[in-house]
Amino acid sequence: MTTVAEPQTARETAFVDNDLHPVGHGRMLRKEDPRFVRGRGHYLDDVQLPGMLHLAILRSPLAHARITSIDITAAQAHPKVKLVVTGAMLAEKNLAWMPTLSNDVQAVLATDKVRFQGQEVAFVVAEDRYAARDALELIDVTYEELRPVIDARHALDPDAPVIRDDLKDKKDNHIFDWETGDKDATEKVFAAADVVVTQDMAYPRVHPAPMETCGAVADFDSVNGKLTLYSTTQAPHAHRTLYAIVAGLPEHKIRVISPDIGGGFGNKVPIYPGYVCAIVASLLTDKPVKWMEDRSENLTSTSFARDYVMHGEIAATKDGKILAIRTHVLADHGAFNGQAAPVKYPAGFFGVFCGSYDLEAAYAHQTAVYTNKAPGGVAYACSFRITEAVYLVERMVDCLAFELGVDPVELRRKNLLRPEQFPYTTKTGWVYDSGDYVATLDEALRIAGYDELRREQAAKRERGELMGIGISTFTEAVGAGPRKDMDILGLGMNDGCELRIHPTGKATVRLSVQTQGQGHETTFAQIVGEELGIPPADIEVVHGDTDQTPFGLGTYGSRSTPVSGAAAALVARKIRDKARIIASGMLEVSVADLEWDKGSFRVAGDPGKAVTIQEIAMRAHGAGDLPEGLEGGLDAEVCYNPSNLTYPNGAYICVVDVDPGTGKVTVRRFIAVDDCGTRINPMIIEGQVHGGLADGIGMALMEMISFDEDGNCLSGSLMDYLLPTALEVPAFETGFTVTPSPHHPIGAKGVGESATVGSPPAVVNAVIDALRPYGVRHADMPLTPSRVWEAMQGTVQPPI
C-alpha cells in the first residue's frame, strides 16, 4: 500500500506528482481538497447571477394554529421589495401543496393552518437579503391558536387534536402501521424461553446540522423556457424528475446543479418548500432568485432524524443463547410524512434489527404518527433507520448481559453469525452477503486491550471511580437498491455512469451520485484507475449537474460506492473489453493471446510486445484502421442495478470515565474496527469513520431537538443544539478486517454511515457499564451530565 508523502510546497500540492499516488486503490490525498482548503470551493451561497433577487421566508411562530388573515400591504410597500407571496396566492396556481418523498403532501406555504413552529407562511423577494428579511416583519398574520400535539405518546389519544384535517376524512393522527417478521413464531419462542428481558428506550429527535444550510438559486429563462436550479441537493436527478412532475415543467427544460455541498447527512435529500418558492419567484419575476436559509431555519424546519420511542424485548436461554427479539416502535414523523425511504419500506430498513446474531425468531411492529413538529425523518447518516435498529439490538443485548451477569463481549461472541453461515437470511428476510464477525470483534478487542481494560475498571471501582467499557457489534445494510424491491416515488434506485477515454488517454467519468464531502472525486477516479491502469490524477470526475451526468438517485444511505462505484467499475471494464479488441489489432494477435497488466495489454509469452491504454486510446480516436466491425472512440455507459444490498459490519469499543460527583462523561478511547469489504482509499475511509464517530458521540451525549409543551423548538441555534467539538472526542483508534462483498464487482460495501450507525450504542453501553455500581440498566440519550446524575439517583425520565 502506497503511503502519502507530505507535499513540500504549495506548488506541489497543486501539481501532485503522480508517483506519490497509487494507480488504483490505495491511500492518496483527496483531489478535491486543494480547492476546499484554499477557499476555492463553490457553494450555493457563492452562486451570484446578474440581476439576482433574494428571497426570505416568513415562518410560523406557533406550533398549531389556524390562519385567520394575512396582510401583506406594508411589506409590498417596502421600496426594495419586488414580490410578496402567500399560500392563498400559491393555491391559485395549484402550488400550495407538494408531494413528499413518502406519498404524503406538505404545504409549500400554509393556506389553512400552521402545523409546526417554523412552518413556511409567506415569502418576500427583494433586491437584497437584508431588505427581504426586514420586509418579513411588515407582514401581519393573525392566528387562532390550537392545542398542539408534541409528545408522540399522546398523538393517538382520543381527545388529541387532529393535525392533518387537510386530508380527506382524517379523524386522528395515525399515519401507518407496519410489521415485519413472524409474530406467532416469535410469541412461541418467547413463551418457552428461560430468560426474557424487556426495556423501553427512546431515540431522541436529532438534526443533521450540516455546516452549509439549505438553499437554492432558481434561474428561469422565459425566452427558451429553461429552468436552471442551483440547489443544495444530494439527489439532483431525482429532484429534477420530481420538479417536472409537480410543477409541470418539461424535464428536458430543467437543469439541476448541485454545486459543492457543505455536508448533507440526509438533510439535503428532500425537496423543501424554500426550493419551490425560489422557482415560483423566478417564474414570476423573470429574474434569478436566491433563497439561503439561516441556521435557525435549518435547525427548526428541515428534515430531522430518529424520534423513535421503542419497546424492546429479548429472549434467551439461561446460558446466554439469544433466541428472539421483538419490538414495538412509535415513530414521530412530525406534521407531514416527509420521510425519505424506499416506498415499500415505510419504516426504512429498521427490519435489520436482528443485528449480527443468529436468531430463531424476530418480530417488529411500528405505528407512525403525526405531531406538531417539523416534518421529515430518516435524515442523518442512518442508512434508512438502521441507526435506530442497531441501537435497539445492541442495547437489548447489553440489557440481557446485565440480567445474566455475563460479560457483554462473551455474550456477543456466543451469538454472532459465523462466516460459514453467509449468505445468511435473517428472520425478517434480509440476506446478509458476507462477513467474519468474530474476526472483526477480535481485532477490536486486541486494539483495545480488553482484558487489561476490565482489570483497570475493577481496580477503579474499588476506589469509587466510575469507568465504563461499551461494545457494539453491528451490521449495516447499504447500497439501495435492487429495482425489484426499491424505488423512491416510482424511480428505481439504480445509478448510471459514463466514461470517456480521450485521445491522449486521459479520462472523464460522469456520475449520477453527488459528493457532499465523501471524496467522490478521488474515490471514483481510483476505481476507474484500478480497472484501467490510468493514474487517478488523469481522471476527471464530473457530478452534480443533470445536464452533464447520467440519471441516478444520488448520494445517501451509503449508496454511492455500492451502487455507483459498481457502475464505475463496470463501465471501465466495458472499455477495457473494447480496448482489448483494439489492442489485438494493434499487436496483430488474437484477443485470446492478450494479457491485461494494469494499464497495458501484453502478448502472452512475449512480454516485450505490449500497448498501453493511452496508445489504445489514441488508436481508438485516430486515423488508422480498427478491427473489423468496431466503432471508433473509447466511451461507454452503464446503469447498475444491484442484485442485493451490501452488509458492512463493525466492532466498536468505547471507554468512558464518569465523574461520580457531577455525572459528566468523558470519552477516553474509541476503538472502531470496520469491515467494509474492499478498501478503495483507506484514508478516505478513516475520514468517514472519524466523522461518524464524532456524530455518534454527539448523539449519545448531547444532541437533541427538544420542544416545550407549547411546541416551541428549544434547539434553534447551535448554542442550544450542541454539536461535539474536538474537545469531546478522543483520538480515534481505527482498524479493519476485509470481507469482500461477493456480488459487488469490486467487493466494496460502503462505509459512509457505519460509524454513525454503530457508535451511539457503544457510547451508551459504556456509560451504563460505568454506572454499574448504581444498578443502572438503561438511561436514554442524550447522556448529559444532568441525565447521567439522574440515572444514578434512579430518577431519569425519557427525553421529550
Place this chain on the structure above:
Amino acid sequence: MQVPAPFEYERATSVDGAIGLLERLGDTAKLVAGGHSLLPMMKLRLANFEYLIDINDLHGDLGYITFTAEEVRIGAMTRHREIAESAELLAVFPIFADAEQVIADPVVRNRGTIGGSLCQADPAEDLSAVCTTLGASCVIRGSGGERVVPMAEFHRGPYETAVGTTEMLTEVRFPIRPYAGSAYEKVERRAGDWAVAAAGAAVWLSSEPRGSRGRTDSENDGHDVVLADARVGLAAVGPNTVEIPSISAALRGQTPSEELYARAGELAAQNCHPVTDPRGSADYKRHLADELTRRALRRAVQRATDQVRS
C-alpha cells in the same frame, strides 16, 4: 446568514463622548463592546436598537489591569484574553484562570470584555460569578460623575443592571487581602457551552502560631489554618449570579475540613433557585451547587495554603 434589523452606527472616541451619545439618543441606543452577547441577540432579532454605539476605540482608555496594595482595577474594555494572559492577576486571583479556560472559545475570548460580561447580566455568566465571589465593586460613570456599586447591588434581575441608560460601566475593582486562595468550578454540557451550574470560592486564611486554635495541619509548616473569611458565588442557579452570605458566616473562623466544605455545599444547595431547562433539571443544578461549592472551596483552600507556605 442571520441578519439584524437596520440600525445606525456610531463610534465613540472617548468615555465622555459615549455618555454624550447615550444622553442624546436615549434608550434607542445601546453600547457595543465585544459584541459577543449583543450581536447574537440582534441577529436572532431578540433585541433591536436604532443606534449602536461602538466603544471598542475606548480599549486604549478602558483596557487595563492595574494593581495597588489594596486593590486590583480592571478596565471595562479589558478582553477575556487579556485577563487570561495576565500572570500578575492570575497570581493574585487564580479563580480568573479557572474561569477564563471554560468561557466560550478563543474567538469569543479575543473580543468579549469584562464590562460586557457584567452588563449582560446573564445568570450563567462566568465572569459575573467570579466578580460576585471576589466581592468586586463596579464603577459606573454618567455625565454627573462616578458612583461605585458593590456586585450585590449591580445585578437587578436577569439581563438587568444598575447601569442607567445614560451611564456606562468603566471599571471593576477587587479588594486584595493577604493569604488568599480562589477557584472556579463549572459543569457544562460541552466545551464552550454556558454553565449548567458553576461555583466560585474565595478564601482568606489567618496564619496563626501553632496550637493557638483548631487542628494543626501537618502540611502547613507549623501554621494552623483558619479561615479568616470565605465567599462562595454561584452561577446559573438563580436570576443572577449570587453570593451566599450564610456560607461566609458558617466558614469564618473555622478550620478547613471536608465536613466544613460539606456544610458549605449544603448551604449553597439550600440557598439557590435553579429551574429545569435543556441544560439540566433543577434537582441536578441544586446538587451541583453543593458539589461544586465543595470542590471550589477545597481547591481555593489548597491554593491559599500553598501561598501561606511560600
